[in-house]
Amino acid sequence: MSQAILTLKNIDVTVNLNTSEEKRILKNLNLTVNKGDFITLLGTNGAGKSTLFNTINGSIFPTKGQVLLANQDITNQPEVSRASQIAQVFQDPKMGTAPRMTVSENLLLAQKRGQKRGLKLRGLRQQKDYFLKIASQLPNGLDQRLDTPTGSLSGGQRQTLSFLMATLNQPQLLLLDEHTAALDPNTSRQLMELTNQVVQEKQLTCIMITHQLADALKYGNRTIVLKDGQIVLDQAGQAKKDLTEEEILTYFAD
Template structure:
């Protein structure tokens, strides 16, 4: 399988303002192959968000390189990287334009990563298609094509964000704890939808989750971050042997190390 994403010695340092430098991503080497669905676990301050922000271009690396399909994009801007990556955030408000309707948000997503000159919207030509894909979610979103996104429930808004992120197939889908702000029932529904979207479109995905059950149930690879380093990288066969107790043990070991430090 071809390598979609490769990080080589990815490092991020920040100055905390006290003449001290903190390493929040520490020489991370990571390769993700086409079709892999990688779940990411780690405690607070492990470097999960920094990893995602460094991939998406929100943060620049202090050291190291980033490749997509063997192309070096280390110095690409966040806007230039948008043609390769799509992202669903933890906060339902971040992935959509609140004053635009559901249909308008979907239309915007159709042109992700493309140049956006002046053009006719032709939104009515896409209405049947938008109705079809929204109805497949099963939460009534198809009835709200003309509703401003800010008026949707959190679950509907996250489902819309997921649709927008996968409407044009990205090289890599970044799911940044995208169920964390939802109630347990809505979270389970969205995870089932997420898995369905990934499997049907054969997407390559990197998903941060704080729900250990989801880390076990979904994906074909699991990595665990601690202090900016990957301390576990388990393939599908190794992951299938894991229990919830095994995952809890990883974090018990982490707490013990912090106490010793």
Template structure:
């Protein structure tokens, strides 16, 4: 059984009065439960379009998107968010800056639920939030009452990851979620990410420009070029690759 299946998914846009541009070109992809797939590709390869199509941010021109066997092609982004979680490249996009860490986590706890007028009872949840944040190891647990906008970029991204995985999603999309961080912080967050995906057996697609991460993490590696998946390498094929192999291969497909 597949978690997500893309069938001939195509996205075209009008790039002028008489010019049509293809962003995704008949993409076929099957994601199985527990897959951790890293996605590589140059600028304009279709990485963001792929994620936007899966999450519902962007309507596809042709094709089908199936989640757990159910056709979600016409489903809104809001309805897909109950099953699909996403962490963005920009630390500011995944959290509400004026709300505290605890308040952001409370919102994440209610993802996909109908909300009415009721007492929040955040205070009763704080011991759970403290333990949750403490496991991250970057001091986030000491900022439960701090507005999220006052956190460091690394802490904010760690919070975004916690929020995205607090209620186990059917699919987790990591959209270059370490790209805006310094190398040390990016490495720490990537280790936290891998641990959480492994421990909770999450199914994940991760866009990255860090080739070392693409080789080190995940059980599959996808390479995109001009809106097409030109390579889909499994665990054994990945294990045979070196960074030099990937660099040469990447240069060949881009140039």
């Protein structure tokens, strides 16, 4: 029997309540994400994809409904309380890293995510060999830049670092918000292959927003299409493998 990592029950999100700008974005949405799922999430602009992620990570609270993480009700937990269990990589390579800190210092921060901070030595020197080992397995020559301020990295290197930081402590749930969209095609391909490799090897549970139909079909075990705040397609296993770009495009028609 599959173990549910994330459960969304009857989620509604309405913004600008009681104003002329009031808008209902998510509409009675229900979703169960099982342990080991790698979901590719598609939808037009305005479909509610970012709002869905923000509801999961705690940066916004649903107007109604319930959010469960590993059967624990986290509906009203703030974002900071979820950070040790839910990791996210954003579309913008500048987000998710501290630009004035070195690559090693950023990795040390990620390693200590969710832990209580006290007055004690950082222990950076003791971790250097470990950081070198894991960085040497990645593309973009990140292992040669461990002492480089993150703000001096290329976009691809910085996004690779963000991904490494997000997966370092094996979160219960990994959210990828179009994390390859801002990169050139070759770097995007490298990071997508790395993503698939790490998700499979660490058996992570992952939801990835993408606008690339080819990536949505190639990667993961489950594909979801979100339209007008509701899930209109949810295919897994062989049904996902049989999906075509033409079939998915029919859900994007007005």
